[in-house]
Amino acid sequence: NNEFGLTKFKEFPYLSAPHRNLMVDLVSTVENRLGSQLLPCSLPPDVQYYQNQSGSAHASLHTRSGNKPSHSQIDFILGSWIHCKLPTGGALNITSLSAFLNPLTDAPNFLIELIQSSPTSLILILDLPPRKDLVLCPDYLHTFYEETQLDMRKQILEKIPEVKPYISSSLYIRSLVSPTAIMVRIETEASQPGRVEEIIKEHVDPIAKEVLGIWLDQCACGKREVGETERAILEKRDGLIKIKTIEVDIGSNFPRLFGPEVADRVLGAIRDVFTV
Numbered sequence: 568n569n570e571f572g573l574t575k576f577k578e579f580p581y582l583s584a585p586h587r588n589l590m591v592d593l594v595s596t597v598e599n600r601l602g603s604q605l606l607p608c609s610l611p612p613d614v615q616y617y618q619n620q621s622g623s624a625h626a627s628l629h630t631r632s633g634n635k636p637s638h639s640q641i642d643f644i645l646g647s648w649i650h651c652k653l654p655t656g657g658a659l660n661i662t663s664l665s666a667f668l669n670p671l672t673d674a675p676n677f678l679i680e681l682i683q684s685s686p687t688s689l690i691l692i693l694d695l696p697p698r699k700d701l702v703l704c705p706d707y708l709h710t711f712y713e714e715t716q717l718d719m720r721k722q723i724l725e726k727i728p729e730v731k732p733y734i735s736s737s738l739y740i741r742s743l744v745s746p747t748a749i750m751v752r753i754e755t756e757a758s759q760p761g762r763v764e765e766i767i768k769e770h771v772d773p774i775a776k777e778v779l780g781i782w783l784d785q786c787a788c789g790k791r792e793v794g795e796t797e798r799a800i801l802e803k804r805d806g807l808i809k810i811k812t813i814e815v816d817i818g819s820n821f822p823r824l825f826g827p828e829v830a831d832r833v834l835g836a837i838r839d840v841f842t843v
């Protein structure tokens with residue numbers, strides 16, 4: 568057990584109520600729907616909860632692998648929160664929930680990230696990243712992105728005046744997402760305290776739950792035929808993405824936030840989960 572006890576991950580501390588409630592609801596929706604297919608979290612306690620030397624950065628990581636591939640098309644689910652006190656007196660909060668499928672299906676994965684760097688600024692990433700080339704497979708585009716009307720939800724969100732497109736500095740990250748990916752920055756006025764929380768509660772929460780619902784119904788619990796050769800291609804593509812996103816997302820951030828020793832321990836544990 569860590570100083571907060573093993574349940575700490577699911578309490579998503581340090582967040583505003585709407586942000587915490589959304590993450591708690593998404594994690595419990597995934598675990599309730601897929602729970603029977605998931606093994607318990609097997610991360611060591613000092614990876615399930617870790618912090619930097621000075622105690623200015625606290626974080627939690629929660630991963631659950633799918634039962635043996637014969638029983639489940641879930642590779643693993645990953646949930647995470649990171650809270651860093653900033654020298655400016657503010658705080659950086661990064662929360663994420665991602666779900667990776669294994670090559671028994673070629674359906675898209677699920678990803679949501681909320682990155683709050685000040686009381687008036689939030690980055691939201693919400694997508695079903697494709698696992699096949701959309702040009703080569705037009706029916707994939709139709710099935711997972713047109714028929715599900717994901718673009719409608721993107722357009723609803725982009726109508727909010729404070730919502731602007733978020734352009735990742737990483738071209739690789741931009742190449743991973745679907746055409747309907749929600750990658751936005753929400754910038755509110757300091758004269759409107761609570762506006763970010765209101766946008767999370769009124770708009771981000773319902774849309775994120777709809778997108779997760781689509782992923783659970785059409786992707787995680789859908790049936791897709793994947794041939795032998797296709798399975799090998801999926802395995803290679805999935806593996807490359809998992810390794811590269813660790814490098815882009817946290818490869819440089821973690822040593823800076825947590826110091827080399829903690830970063831090596833946590834990154835090592837993540838690489839183990841990502842590459843089995």
Ligand SMILES: C=CC1=C(C)/C(=C/C2=NC(=C3\c4[nH]c(Cc5[nH]c(C=O)c(C)c5CC)c(C)c4C(=O)[C@@H]3C(=O)OC)/[C@@H](CCC(=O)O)[C@@H]2C)NC1=O
Binds near residue numbers: 682735737812817
């Ligand atoms: C598949 C599609 C993907 C997309 C679209 C995507 C997007 C982005 N994530 C970023 C980041 C990010 N994510 C996490 C969660 C996390 N990621 C992993 C990966 O293995 C693990 C294991 C964990 C749990 C520990 C942390 C901690 C963290 C950052 O610090 C970083 C960030 O907030 O910088 C501002 C941004 C980097 C690029 C940029 O600055 O624009 C960008 C927004 N990341 C994808 O994978």
